[in-house]
Amino acid sequence: QGTRVGFYSKSCPQVETTVRSTVQSHFRSDPTIAPGLLRMHFHDCFVQGCDASVLIDGPSTEKTAPPNQLLRGYDVIDDAKTQLEAACPGVVSCADILALAARDSVVLANGPSWQVPTGRRDGLVSRASDTTTLPGFTDSIDVQKQKFADQGLNTQDLVTLVGHTIGTTACQFFRYRLYNFTTTGNGADPTIDSNFLPQLQALCPPNGDGTRRIGLDTGSSDRFDGSFFTNLRNGRGILESDQKLWTDPSTRTFVQQFSGPIRGLLGLRFNIEFGRSMVKMSNIGVKTGTEGEIRRVCSAIN
Numbered sequence: 001q002g003t004r005v006g007f008y009s010k011s012c013p014q015v016e017t018t019v020r021s022t023v024q025s026h027f028r029s030d031p032t033i034a035p036g037l038l039r040m041h042f043h044d045c046f047v048q049g050c051d052a053s054v055l056i057d058g059p060s061t062e063k064t065a066p067p068n069q070l071l072r073g074y075d076v077i078d079d080a081k082t083q084l085e086a087a088c089p090g091v092v093s094c095a096d097i098l099a100l101a102a103r104d105s106v107v108l109a110n111g112p113s114w115q116v117p118t119g120r121r122d123g124l125v126s127r128a129s130d131t132t133t134l135p136g137f138t139d140s141i142d143v144q145k146q147k148f149a150d151q152g153l154n155t156q157d158l159v160t161l162v163g164h165t166i167g168t169t170a171c172q173f174f175r176y177r178l179y180n181f182t183t184t185g186n187g188a189d190p191t192i193d194s195n196f197l198p199q200l201q202a203l204c205p206p207n208g209d210g211t212r213r214i215g216l217d218t219g220s221s222d223r224f225d226g227s228f229f230t231n232l233r234n235g236r237g238i239l240e241s242d243q244k245l246w247t248d249p250s251t252r253t254f255v256q257q258f259s260g261p262i263r264g265l266l267g268l269r270f271n272i273e274f275g276r277s278m279v280k281m282s283n284i285g286v287k288t289g290t291e292g293e294i295r296r297v298c299s300a301i302n
């Protein structure tokens with residue numbers, strides 16, 4: 001029962017190097033696949049466990065649900081799977097490829113590395129209606145904490161994982177904070193730093209393109225570091241759900257610890273905690289042994 005580091009050491013020893021080199025080569029032509037793959041792994045794990053259910057094609061599968069519509073990196077997983085099927089047919093699960101690819105993505109963005117236990121099997125169900133377990137960007141801290149607790153993750157895991165510090169968001173997910181958040185004053189969310197607000201308004205004009213993308217970690221969205229927490233302290237969170245991590249006392253203590261004055265020391269701690277929380281997340285609801293299957297193609301149940 002459970003996953004373990006080196007699950008494929010006899011049955012497919014090249015699995016980690018194959019996944020790593022595949023992620024690397026895609027990253028060289030498009031660095032945005034790093035945040036893409038990290039987010040995809042999170043969206044997989046929170047729905048039916050880490051079982052590659054998010055990869056299934058079809059009319060009302062998870063990937064068709066609104067929270068999953070902007071996911072990217074499917075081609076990277078398919079590419080790695082094709083190579084692994086040639087080398088070790090029927091052995092490596094798509095769920096494990098995704099978990100390894102998420103780790104390799106963080107490393108490519110200058111983040112920490114950690115050992116990924118493997119041995120997940122691929123799930124047999126993928127329903128759009130199951131994606132309600134995913135947190136939403138307007139969720140209160142209580143709801144965010146509850147959705148993480150439902151997956152066995154605590155408040156520290158929440159703050160640590162949301163602090164992933166890489167990637168971008170489309171204007172459509174936060175523009176309402178800039179113009180019509182409150183009915184009084186200038187209509188903007190009062191938790192946004194007043195010097196920052198005009199910059200955001202310039203990037204996302206009221207009737208501009210809602211698909212335009214801006215960094216979630218202002219000034220450092222392509223680099224894994226602790227700057228997201230400093231941004232939150234300064235009222236520079238982009239998503240409403242992110243900024244609330246600073247507003248709410250129960251999550252603020254963790255933000256404070258990760259952005260404290262002893263930079264080097266606490267930076268190191270964030271890197272370690274991030275790997276720990278990722279391993280916890282990667283083990284949510286895993287299917288092992290004879291459960292599920294090893295898919296032949298990651299986008300379809302056998």
Ligand code: HEM
Nearest residue numbers: 035036038039042070135136137161162167168169170241
């Ligand atoms: C309360 C919890 C969370 C909420 C509400 C949330 C919401 C969002 C939203 C709305 C976006 C923008 C999507 C887009 O425009 O394409 C986003 C991006 C992202 N999220 Fe989350 N997220 C949460 C937690 C997490 C966690 C735990 C992880 C992984 C550890 C994660 C990883 C990412 C990444 C890497 C991106 C950037 C994607 C890209 O650049 O393509 N998120 N998130």
Ligand SMILES: [Ca+2]
Nearest residue numbers: 044047049053
């Ligand atoms: Ca899943």
Ligand SMILES: [Ca+2]
Nearest residue numbers: 165217220223
């Ligand atoms: Ca960053």
